[in-house]
Structures are given as C-alpha cells and as structure tokens.
Amino acid sequence: xxxxxxxxxxxxxxxxxxxxxxxxxxxxxxxxxxxxxxxxxxxxxxxxxxxxxxxxxxxxxxxxxxxxxxxxxxxxxxxxxxxxxxxxxxxxx
Numbered sequence: 001x002x003x004x005x006x007x008x009x010x011x012x013x014x015x016x017x018x019x020x021x022x023x024x025x026x027x028x029x030x031x032x033x034x035x036x037x038x039x040x041x042x043x044x045x046x047x048x049x050x051x052x053x054x055x056x057x058x059x060x061x062x063x064x065x066x067x068x069x070x071x072x073x074x075x076x077x078x079x080x081x082x083x084x085x086x087x088x089x090x091x092x093x
Contacts, residue, residue, distance in 0.1 A: 008045075016073040023077025024084075035070045042066045 015038050022031035042063060046052040052059045 011041075012069070016069060019070045019073035020077030020080075023074035023079075024081035026078065026081065031070075031074050035067070038066055038070060039063060 015034070018034050019031060019038075022028075022034060043054060043059070046059050046062060047054060
C-alpha cells in the first residue's frame with residue numbers, strides 16, 4: 001500500500017468514529033453536518049485526485065458507499081449509546 005491509500009483509510013476511520021460519536025450522543029444535526037462534509041470531501045477527492053466526472057456511475061457508487069458507511073457508523077453509535085444508557089439506568093447501587 002502506498003501512503004495515499006493509508007491516508008485515505010485513516011481519514012475514513014476518523015470520519016466514521018465521528019459519525020459514531022454523533023450517534024452515541026444523539027446529535028442528529030452534528031451528524032448531518034459531518035455527513036455533508038464527508039460527502040463533499042469524497043467528491044472533491046474523486047474530481048481532483050482521480051479526474052472523475054461527478055455523475056458517472058463509479059463516482060455515484062462511491063458517494064453512496066460513503067453515505068452507507070456514515071449511516072452505519074451513526075446507527076452503531078446510537079445502539080451502543082442506548083445500551084450504555086439503559087445499563088446505567090438499571091444498575092443496582
């Protein structure tokens with residue numbers, strides 16, 4: 001793997017952690033802002049770095065995959081947050 005691929009993987013991982021944190025804390029508007037920023041950066045990378053056209057099939061598929069990664073991370077964060085809140089609510093003191 002070259003440095004560009006490693007950097008892109010790290011950026012994706014950090015972005016997904018932020019989406020998960022938004023789900024954990026139930027911050028929907030923050031998630032929407034992070035999602036739009038991620039989609040814009042992904043499209044900018046494909047247009048500038050890969051010389052792709054914005055509406056070709058591969059670029060749209062990449063955008064949809066970013067959308068699904070973000071929604072999945074948000075959902076996992078929301079579920080973990082819900083489990084933690086329920087655990088704290090029902091613990092015995």
